[in-house]
Amino acid sequence: MRPEGRGELDSLYFTYPTFDAPERRDHLTDRAAVVIVGGGPVGLTAALTLARCGVPSVLLEAKSTYNDGSRAICIARQSYHIFETLGVVAPFVDKALGWTTGRTFYRGRQILEFEMPDGPHEKYRPMYNLEQQYIEQFLHEAVRANPLIDMRWQSEVTGIGDEDGGVTLQVRDANGTYALPADWVLAADGARSAIRGMRGLRFSGQNYEGRYVIADVRMHHDYPTIRRALFDPACRPGGTVLIHRQPDDIWRIDYQLRDGESAEAATREDAVRASVAGVLSEIGHEGQWELEWWSVYSANTLALDDYRDGRIFFIGDSAHIVPIFGVRGLNNGLADAQNIGWKLARVIKRTAAETLLDSYSPERRGATLDVFANASKSTRFMTPPTRGWQVMRDAALSLALNHPFAGAFANPRQMTPYTYADSPITLADRDGFACGPTPGAVITNARLDDGFLSDRLGPGFTVLAFGALDEEERIATVDPDATIVTLDPQGETARAYDAEAGTVYLVRPDEHVAARWKRATGGDVAAVLAAILSGQGAGQ
Amino acid sequence: MSATTLETVYERLAEAIDATGSEKETLLLAKLALLLAEALGDPDRVVGLIEDAARDLD
Numbered sequence: 001m002r003p004e005g006r007g008e009l010d011s012l013y014f015t016y017p018t019f020d021a022p023e024r025r026d027h028l029t030d031r032a033a034v035v036i037v038g039g040g041p042v043g044l045t046a047a048l049t050l051a052r053c054g055v056p057s058v059l060l061e062a063k064s065t066y067n068d069g070s071r072a073i074c075i076a077r078q079s080y081h082i083f084e085t086l087g088v089v090a091p092f093v094d095k096a097l098g099w100t101t102g103r104t105f106y107r108g109r110q111i112l113e114f115e116m117p118d119g120p121h122e123k124y125r126p127m128y129n130l131e132q133q134y135i136e137q138f139l140h141e142a143v144r145a146n147p148l149i150d151m152r153w154q155s156e157v158t159g160i161g162d163e164d165g166g167v168t169l170q171v172r173d174a175n176g177t178y179a180l181p182a183d184w185v186l187a188a189d190g191a192r193s194a195i196r197g198m199r200g201l202r203f204s205g206q207n208y209e210g211r212y213v214i215a216d217v218r219m220h221h222d223y224p225t226i227r228r229a230l231f232d233p234a235c236r237p238g239g240t241v242l243i244h245r246q247p248d249d250i251w252r253i254d255y256q257l258r259d260g261e262s263a264e265a266a267t268r269e270d271a272v273r274a275s276v277a278g279v280l281s282e283i284g285h286e287g288q289w290e291l292e293w294w295s296v297y298s299a300n301t302l303a304l305d306d307y308r309d310g311r312i313f314f315i316g317d318s319a320h321i322v323p324i325f326g327v328r329g330l331n332n333g334l335a336d337a338q339n340i341g342w343k344l345a346r347v348i349k350r351t352a353a354e355t356l357l358d359s360y361s362p363e364r365r366g367a368t369l370d371v372f373a374n375a376s377k378s379t380r381f382m383t384p385p386t387r388g389w390q391v392m393r394d395a396a397l398s399l400a401l402n403h404p405f406a407g408a409f410a411n412p413r414q415m416t417p418y419t420y421a422d423s424p425i426t427l428a429d430r431d432g433f434a435c436g437p438t439p440g441a442v443i444t445n446a447r448l449d450d451g452f453l454s455d456r457l458g459p460g461f462t463v464l465a466f467g468a469l470d471e472e473e474r475i476a477t478v479d480p481d482a483t484i485v486t487l488d489p490q491g492e493t494a495r496a497y498d499a500e501a502g503t504v505y506l507v508r509p510d511e512h513v514a515a516r517w518k519r520a521t522g523g524d525v526a527a528v529l530a531a532i533l534s535g536q537g538a539g540q
Numbered sequence: 541m542s543a544t545t546l547e548t549v550y551e552r553l554a555e556a557i558d559a560t561g562s563e564k565e566t567l568l569l570a571k572l573a574l575l576l577a578e579a580l581g582d583p584d585r586v587v588g589l590i591e592d593a594a595r596d597l598d
């Protein structure tokens with residue numbers, strides 16, 4: 001919502017372009033290998049992931065422009081790595097504000113300052129703040145420049161039906177309606193997913209009590225990019241407030257609605273102005289400010305039981321809704337897009353068996369359930385659901401004023417990438433490793449020469465070989481796209497990976513470890529790679 | 541701990557509950573429980589003791 005007199009797209013800092021429906025109609029009904037429904041951040045990322053593997057797609061978006069407000073603003077480190085593999089990270093690095101620190105206050109006094117894991121071995125900071133419109137704009141500019149992606153704006157999917165070996169979508173745009181046949185569909189059509197409804201699928205999970213107003217204001221305010229959480233502040237007794245800095249002098253203020261306060265009354269402009277003014281005076285902002293945009297958000301943990309329905313895969317908010325604390329909504333969706341993207345591309349190019357796709361739902365649903373476990377903890381702390389949770393929360397906050405150990409309860413448990421330990425395409429350790437990224441985990445980055453280990457990863461699978469690798473040539477016979485990176489078996493990286501001469505890590509295209517050996521030959525690696533790509537599972 | 545010192549704890553707790561008043565006594569006891577658990581450094585044991593304490597409340 002925006003202040004009286006301003007239209008939905010009248011932003012103080014962002015100029016919304018308008019994109020037309022396709023004018024040329026002759027090719028519209030051509031069969032597509034993949035149709036992606038929804039051009040939000042997740043759909044755009046899926047299209048770019050497929051294109052990077054050489055697979056074309058049609059991307060359908062009902063609206064004529066980007067998101068009307070800034071919604072998701074926190075981008076996690078691993079999402080930057082995804083953007084980097086897609087060749088789009090540069091504008092994000094230029095524009096977004098990186099941060100590592102959070103501060104928590106109770107009744108105006110600081111009770112916790114936490115640092116997210118960071119260090120010289122990391123290429124990117126743990127978190128970046130950037131308005132969602134920019135996220136979509138930067139991704140869309142890459143989509144637009146990519147000849148493999150046919151993005152159609154103002155094109156709404158109104159029906160979907162199965163046919164032999166494919167799916168047919170009904171599409172409506174400003175110039176007419178048409179049927180679009182596809183081999184595969186990625187449903188990236190958001191929380192209210194029309195595809196989910198048309199397929200008769202339902203979310204299961206929980207709705208929480210806590211509702212938040214999220215408001216963006218523009219002001220010159222002198223405070224570093226540090227997440228601030230205010231518990232029981234004078235401006236909202238008993239409530240919780242979050243404050244984040246964004247680029248362009250935009251500040252995000254989230255505040256909890258009181259029990260019994262109706263969302264309708266609380267989102268009226270005068271009510272939002274009064275609440276924001278209260279928060280700003282609490283944090284000592286004396287100067288001018290302008291209201292940019294606001295919305296209301298509730299804390300839900302909802303997900304589909306299976307992210308696949310025949311030839312349709314659900315990615316992003318269409319598959320799962322998570323609470324905002326811990327900033328996993330968007331980041332989790334980007335990982336979905338990357339995960340299905342590399343797998344589907346290989347199936348379409350026939351370099352992998354269709355059964356590889358069976359690993360998508362367990363891996364990404366596992367990630368969502370892990371997010372739920374963490375987010376439920378954060379949510380119970382931010383908005384205690386019952387008296388018991390309230391008593392313990394208040395006890396922890398009150399103790400934290402003088403006892404730092406109790407401040408740890410207020411840590412928001414920010415996003416860390418999920419470990420696919422139980423995935424069918426992860427090979428459990430047979431050798432003992434004292435440290436290093438475990439099978440299923442995202443690799444640990446490291447400094448190498450002038451750059452980082454992540455810079456050396458190939459576009460497909462990467463074999464990290466410490467020292468010389470015997471029978472290296474066997475790998476290319478199974479996967480000609482694999483990259484072999486030879487690393488010093490003595491150096492700092494070797495120590496971080498508990499590696500010696502002959503140690504090998506097999507890394508997937510999404511930077512998760514598929515398998516590792518204390519000593520392996522190219523033949524050992526090729527056998528596991530073949531099992532993954534043939535869909536037998538890594539352990540076969 | 542000898543019986544007399546445990547008795548002192550008993551007395552101090554009674555006094556503290558009275559001084560705090562019924563509105564805040566739960567908060568007081570919850571804070572105390574967290575402090576004791578932290579000092580004990582044995583979360584499993586504390587979880588067992590919570591079950592003990594929940595017995596025979598009527």
Ligand SMILES: Cc1cc2nc3c(=O)[nH]c(=O)nc-3n(C[C@H](O)[C@H](O)[C@H](O)COP(=O)(O)OP(=O)(O)OC[C@H]3O[C@@H](n4cnc5c(N)ncnc54)[C@H](O)[C@@H]3O)c2cc1C
Pocket residue numbers: 037038039040041042043060061062063071072073074132155156157158188189190191193194195214295296297315316317318324327328329330331333
């Ligand atoms: C009010 C609000 C506030 C939020 N705040 C935060 C926050 O503070 N932090 C956070 O991490 N996350 C937040 N989120 C969540 C975050 O915005 C989402 O996780 C993220 O946008 C998910 O991306 P997506 O691409 O899956 O879906 P979306 O961004 O919703 O994109 C879906 C796209 O599909 C299109 N579409 C829908 N139906 C059709 C159809 N039938 N045919 C064609 N196209 C269709 C839509 O027009 C839309 O562009 C918020 C969400 C909302 C609604």
